[in-house]
Amino acid sequence: MLNPEIESMDRMRLQELKLQKLRETVRRCEENVPFYRKRFKESGISWKDINSLPDIQRIPFTIKDDLRSGYPFGFFAVSLREIVRIHASSGTTGEPTIVGYTRNDIEQWSELMARSLSAAGVDDSDIVQVAYGYSMLTGGLGFHYGAERVGASVVPMSVGNTKRQVTMMVDLGTTVLCSTPSYAFFMGEVAKELGFGKKQFKLRVGVFGEEPWSETLRERIERLLGISAFDIYGLSEVMGPGIAAECELRDGLHLFEDSFLPEIVNPLTGEVCSYGEQGELVLTTLNKEGMPLVRYRTGDITTIVDEPCGCGRTHVRMGRIQGRTDDMLIIGGANVFPSQVESVLMDIEGVSPGSFQLVVEKEAGLDVLKVNVEVSERIFSDRMSALEDLQEFIKSEIESSLGIGVKVKLVEPSSLKQSDGRLTRVLDRREF
Amino acid sequence: MVIRQISVFLENKYGRLYDVSKTLGEEGINIMAVSVADGAEYSVLRLLASETDKARDILRNRGFTVKETPVIAVEIEDKPGSLAGVLEPLIDQEMNVDYIYCMFEKKNESAVVVIRVSDAEQALGALKTAGFRCLSADDLSIS
Numbered sequence: 001m002l003n004p005e006i007e008s009m010d011r012m013r014l015q016e017l018k019l020q021k022l023r024e025t026v027r028r029c030e031e032n033v034p035f036y037r038k039r040f041k042e043s044g045i046s047w048k049d050i051n052s053l054p055d056i057q058r059i060p061f062t063i064k065d066d067l068r069s070g071y072p073f074g075f076f077a078v079s080l081r082e083i084v085r086i087h088a089s090s091g092t093t094g095e096p097t098i099v100g101y102t103r104n105d106i107e108q109w110s111e112l113m114a115r116s117l118s119a120a121g122v123d124d125s126d127i128v129q130v131a132y133g134y135s136m137l138t139g140g141l142g143f144h145y146g147a148e149r150v151g152a153s154v155v156p157m158s159v160g161n162t163k164r165q166v167t168m169m170v171d172l173g174t175t176v177l178c179s180t181p182s183y184a185f186f187m188g189e190v191a192k193e194l195g196f197g198k199k200q201f202k203l204r205v206g207v208f209g210e211e212p213w214s215e216t217l218r219e220r221i222e223r224l225l226g227i228s229a230f231d232i233y234g235l236s237e238v239m240g241p242g243i244a245a246e247c248e249l250r251d252g253l254h255l256f257e258d259s260f261l262p263e264i265v266n267p268l269t270g271e272v273c274s275y276g277e278q279g280e281l282v283l284t285t286l287n288k289e290g291m292p293l294v295r296y297r298t299g300d301i302t303t304i305v306d307e308p309c310g311c312g313r314t315h316v317r318m319g320r321i322q323g324r325t326d327d328m329l330i331i332g333g334a335n336v337f338p339s340q341v342e343s344v345l346m347d348i349e350g351v352s353p354g355s356f357q358l359v360v361e362k363e364a365g366l367d368v369l370k371v372n373v374e375v376s377e378r379i380f381s382d383r384m385s386a387l388e389d390l391q392e393f394i395k396s397e398i399e400s401s402l403g404i405g406v407k408v409k410l411v412e413p414s415s416l417k418q419s420d421g422r423l424t425r426v427l428d429r430r431e432f
Numbered sequence: 433m434v435i436r437q438i439s440v441f442l443e444n445k446y447g448r449l450y451d452v453s454k455t456l457g458e459e460g461i462n463i464m465a466v467s468v469a470d471g472a473e474y475s476v477l478r479l480l481a482s483e484t485d486k487a488r489d490i491l492r493n494r495g496f497t498v499k500e501t502p503v504i505a506v507e508i509e510d511k512p513g514s515l516a517g518v519l520e521p522l523i524d525q526e527m528n529v530d531y532i533y534c535m536f537e538k539k540n541e542s543a544v545v546v547i548r549v550s551d552a553e554q555a556l557g558a559l560k561t562a563g564f565r566c567l568s569a570d571d572l573s574i575s
Contacts, residue, residue: 376497381439382530382548383476387471411443414495415445
């Protein structure tokens, strides 16, 4: 544990610390961010009214569109003179969101990333290869600073140039790999093609995040690369990676409560859920100076539990991200996330992860879920009967996992991509 | 004597068969034999091309899902009962035929039946023993 005093702090004391910091954050927003000053005034609330943690529920949510309306610097709570770093979030639609960090923010972020890496067992004897993008996005530099903080030797590879990634991994004897899980898997496959395997690698740990992934993919990556794989969570608007991370027990991600106040809310009504209930993660920053956020709706669906963890850390644990609120489908009353379908498909030999698309339509007034599955060369057969069997098998596997009926269609790889090469995971063609 | 057939996965979408044939034509590849198995939503195109490797790579690069399948080609007489005659040695060995299609071979001006079974080598042996002439890729001007 990097910082036992904070990470295993008595929960009563932790709650007091959170309340004190919450008041400071709300005050900072009220005094320095015009958007919040106006919003708080309209809701008739001030930082002086925050006397207990549940009082936060009196404050309205902040959403992505709010941040966009402040583009580029509207949410900064300090003058640009105090900002030492600027990042952008990866907006899939519309304008990106700009995030600014003060020197203290960078310090704090590095500490949290160092805690995350330590929890995965990374220390100063490790060679850490960072294969996240070193760009406006937060992955590359976030991991970089954290790994330097624990004293590891950092290899700033950034993303792409996969053959070179693999060569470096072998030549330098990389012990820790940091990337998105899908890129880690891809690197493993490329390594195999190049004739490298576990024997040539010194890899022992992987810290993977930035996208939802499943236990199945974890097992596959672990087998392919011969490592223990750890999940890490973060989002650029709020800070970057290092908001929550798995410990050695890998039973949920500890969310660093001295820095963030988490809530789980019903994505439709905004009502606060109790521990253990699934809903949308809402975060309030507790330490950030450059761009503090109050009740920011992350759009990520998960659960939070406050049961003690065997590792000794007292901070709450969040489950794997189950999906995005924008991706969640309600089909005939059942909640369906694309990630559920992905995890079923990954168990089927030869189906490549991510090569599917969900289409929802109304047929005779009823919701119908269609799953388009790409026919790769590994599952393609010249026999029609083999293709029909495969189609039927995929259908029954998905149905038993989702508990609803689906239609499965085998499609050509090109059918899943739009003209710009992007894959739209979900097409909801229902008219409400 | 096993011949490499190219199998292509085609969704039942407007113009897909045309896309394949046009692509091969533009690259100077001759389609020596062709057959399509059609389903409700997709089809499997099976073809023998004058240049197998080139045809496979070109289609793959164009984003098609392509696979090579081993098939055998047997010369067949132009008279009643000749197809049954070819199938007999296979039936005797309890071999299932997945599918067949026919083509014309120019050198000897003979009809040829292309057969897909799970074990092409075994089928070749059975047919040769029964006295049939099995054609090589060379015989069919396929490389």
